[in-house]
Amino acid sequence: MRPHLAALHKDLYHCADCNYCVDAVWEEAGLAHVCATVQSHSPLVSYSGRGYLAAARAWHEGRALDLPTLAERVFTCSTCGHCETVCPIGLRPAQAGLALRAELWSEDAVPSVTRTLADNILREGNPWGLPRNIRNEWTPDASDAPAPRGELLYLPGCAAAIGHVSEARAAATLMRTAGFAVHALKGDGCCGAPLHELGRAEEAARLIATLVRRATGEMPVILSGLECAGSWARHETSLRPVQFTDWLLARLGEGALRLTPSPSVGREVALHDSCQCRNSPAQHEALQALCKRLGFTVLISANAPRHVVCCGAAGGMPAIAPESARRMAEARRAELSQVPLISADIRCVAHHRQSAPEAQVYGPAEFILTHCTLNP
Amino acid sequence: MNAQEDICAEIDPARVFRNQLDLLTYQRDCSVVAPGAATLLVRPTSSAEISSVLRRAQASGTPVYARGAGTMYAGGVNPAAGGVVLDLSAMDRILEIDQARGVVVVEPGVRFGSLSQALKPLGLTVGIIPSTAPTATVGGAASAHALGTGSARHQSFADEVVGLQVVLPDGRVIETGSAAAHGKHFHRFGMGPDLTGLFLGGDGTLGVITAIALWLHPLPEFRTTACYGFPDAHKAAGFIAALQSRELTRNVWYASGYEAGTIKGRVLAARPGYAPDAWPGFCVGLDFGGEEPLVQHDLSLIANLGAAHGATPFPIFDEVYFRHLRNEEIYWYGYAGYFSRSRCAILMSSLATPDLPRFLDSVQALRENEPDFLWGGAVVICRRGLHGGVLAFYDEETQWPEAQAATARAAARLVEAGCTPYKTGKIWAGELQEFTAYHQTLAQLKHSLDPREILSPGNLGLSRSHQTARPERKA
Known part of the structure; x- marks a missing residue:
């Protein structure tokens, strides 16, 4: 009995092998590609959602599988979930991939790089295995600046706090400029999102439970990571964190911040929607509204946000298959225009900048600090 | 060097796969047909590579199955005899768009x-676009007789093929149609018998198609839909026959007919309180495309023709269902049966328009005699005649062999009702063998081109013994 596979029983036996989750072209629906792994890593179906459903069904039915190969196939997935968006009958191939990951953990058959990633998250609270205290390096020295508008607890997430720290620093600057005191959670750890993607759902649930317990207090909680928002949404809690972009839009509306585009910068910006935006289109809308409010013309990809193809930032791809993850990011940038890109998903920003340091890809706060003039 | 190593000796090793997990996804297509188990997967990028594979496979007698996206529902790509799967998806270049020709x-x-x-962007389209267009490949459509959008205007996919490039089982590469003489596709017929037709719908048994030339058509500038309700299928058949004989499908790209149960099911699912004075016994939906004045003119003629056959406009079916078929907003995968059962066996047939009532009687008989499955029936209206689809929804975990047997019984029943196999693959193999003179000739052709019968054994009832194991029909 394989409990993770058995839980997907309906999906395993309903797949009609239609191939939508492998690759499909449907211009009217804004669909140009489906699986980033098939596009940039291997064209084999075994790397796609249909491959995962077929492998899961075979394993569920008791067939002996080549587990090292299965692990290589299943852990070379960014878990972006596009396969689920395109499935004509609403099946969950990405969940099948996660279930296979979970079963592979129970068989102790995961690739060593995956094990290292999970160990890093559990030991140091971040996927890179950097010392735990590096997470709060975005926090400047304690400031005595007045905070007339209140206090905020800012949880930037691994990507903004470590992977692309300039985003967390920029966000904190904007919050302070708006008149708020910004607090970090001492010893703040990972919310479990990357661990969940690696197929360790139970430990991921424990991490978010711990984080929620520690964050619960008097202060509003602000998040930068979209994957972190997913973790919070999976956890039952009355505490409702606010995404930084939403928070900023609200402050601009109140007049707490006045921002104008710097005279020297172009006025066009392209939205880099992420797989997380597909699942929560509100962030696509919010970032678009923010850019417009700031006076920028926003270019939106024809397939956004429903059919964006993953840039390779998620699912452990940058560590597990770095060259393919880099190609995914490259393919994504090639689809978008030559103007600066802005993404609400800081993990995407970090991945683009790490795989191509010259890439003009920004998180919302960093974009504002580099492209706008602050008028407190 | 063993036979399998020899087969792929001239192929880049990066495009040769032997792992069980990779082969798992090449066992079957969308059909009810039993899966096969190949031991080698090759992703060629040229006809020269395919030629090499076939020459070497011929020497060792290794079976070879060509495959596109595997979206057909006749089992043609299932590697029943094992061997090699040629995944043609890497051969995905548009070689030429010649507007002058x-x-x-x-x-x-x-x-x-x-x-x-x-x-x-060129204002062009091809004549037949199957409902699985986002994933289906042109090679698969040519090999397995696709139908879909365009059938009302142009008939079948094969009618739209100008010529082919084919790798024969012995590795020779031939061009058919005008390209055989001058290397350019502009005419299909004239040079003796139509060799192009030999490979269309051949399910890979006589050669591997490596290039397809299709006629281009203007992309319709104006589209609209209309649905008509008929008291019964007899009246509807009369209307469709009149439509076809007067060639009033000239500006219709897609047309289909629905039986009473489907009509009620679709409408009530969308409008639970809908209660007309009387429900139609049959409904015909027409999807027009062309220049607007011509379409409007034909719409008016067709409305009059419908009225003469007892039809009344049935806009609610158009609103809730039919118009959404355009751009494939609804797929055949979306049939309600999928949500109560796990998969769908589809049996596609051709029938003369006057045989529509007999076809529907057969579907009704299947419902009564095979209650373990959910049965559905629908027809696609062609330029001439109809394609009749019979659908059997089944639970694959518990009913797979039974569903195969039931499909075989359904095939026999359809032939008795005057239908002929369409999208043959393996699902119609047994019935095809019943047409003795035809099948013997087919087998002789097969033998002369492919004496060791390496190409797609089992398809069209052409196995190594010229007999295909057919599913047990006994209920």
């Missing part, structure tokens, strides 16, 4: 979605 030439792995995307 009105021809587009593509490799077999080109998806219809990609082809439409390339032709649209």
